[in-house]
Amino acid sequence: MKILAVDDDPIILELLGEFILMLGDHELTMAESALDAIEVLRSPDSPRFDCLLIDIQMPGMDGIELTRTLRETKRFAETPILMLTAMTEKRYVDRAFAAGATDYVTKPFDIEELSERIANVEAQVEARRARTGKVFAANAVAEQAQAIALYEPLVIQEVDNVIEYLAMENYIAQLSRSALFGSTTFAFTVREIESFHDRLSAFEFHSLVSDVAEVISDTLAGHQFLMSYAGNGTYVCVTESGWRPDPDQLKDAVNLALKRSELYDNQGHRLEPQVCAGEAVRLIWKSGNSVMDALASAHASAEAACAAFEKSKYDLWTAGQTA
């Protein structure tokens, strides 16, 4: 991989030089500040970087601001970004994820941890290359609608606190390494998502998913949370602020906001998505895989709520009928 490391400490850059060299056939470019990094990235001579390693605390523009700036550009919208952070900077980690970080590595470096994170990124880069190849192939032979699978987690850009699903998994993993006392996960699922997926083009479907994300994000504004689109119409949310969300109340607020927002497809037909909410699952006293299980449980609970809603509609018409 081609990697750009940004850190104001030359010792960190030299250490990374040694570690990256040991981890495999990677090419490392170094920058000593955010502005240096921007200059390197803008240079026509610079390679197309597969991964960025960015220190959080730097004088001038810090790593979080640099990440946010890069995420606003098309070229780096999806490039994996690993934040370099000291354990004392836990308070910055949430902001880093919200700004678009994919994962983080703690300083001082543990070679096993660094190796694992770089391997994860490498796998992600390979998967993305494969998927991009498929998309190009699909575009050549069929309408782009075929390119988005119903169950595929989608990257949603420029919506506050919405992060990539892989970053969400990394965020949850880092939560499991720290306090989980005030953490809760919950999810929303768009009703009849299959129907939207079947009749909309890929662009329209992606727009719908983004618009619903924006409505949910606006509804949750004022609370500390991160959210991700996990595929199949489901948005998973995590808060670690001690806030105890009431999913039913939130569902009503989201649905009211969706009713008020005017969403249309490309033919001018109004789209009226509504969501169901699952149960809020507290993460307290969970660790490792059980934290991931809690996320899956919140996800499944929202989808089950949707299925129950659909069934209740059917039951309403059949109630009282006898064979």
Add this chain to the structure above:
Amino acid sequence: MDGRTDGVKDMAVQLPGMARVRARFIEMLIPRHDQIAENALAAWDGESVDEITGNLSSAQRVLHQIAGTAGSLGFPDLGAKASACENEIIAHLQGPDADLAICPFEVIQNIDLFLRDCRDIIEEQA
């Protein structure tokens, strides 16, 4: 070299280029030591809030850099002490006394102990 922990997996020994990075770290530890000492003294003698918080913040930035690398280079104790001093400064700067012209004695005392460790390492490696 101070005591190592299993967490850093003795990377200083594992990697061929690490001796060079260690040497650079020690070389940079000298001006970093002087910088922290200068900031700590100025904070202790400071009479205004800005003077105290400004100097403590500067010392914190340098401590942060040492905390981030010392452990990977075979100096985990030094890194842990730098981190502890950094946390003490952060706690003061975010605490209820941050807007008073007070420089806590414990902060300066721990920085003093940290600087003594820095000097020991610099002398050992000379």
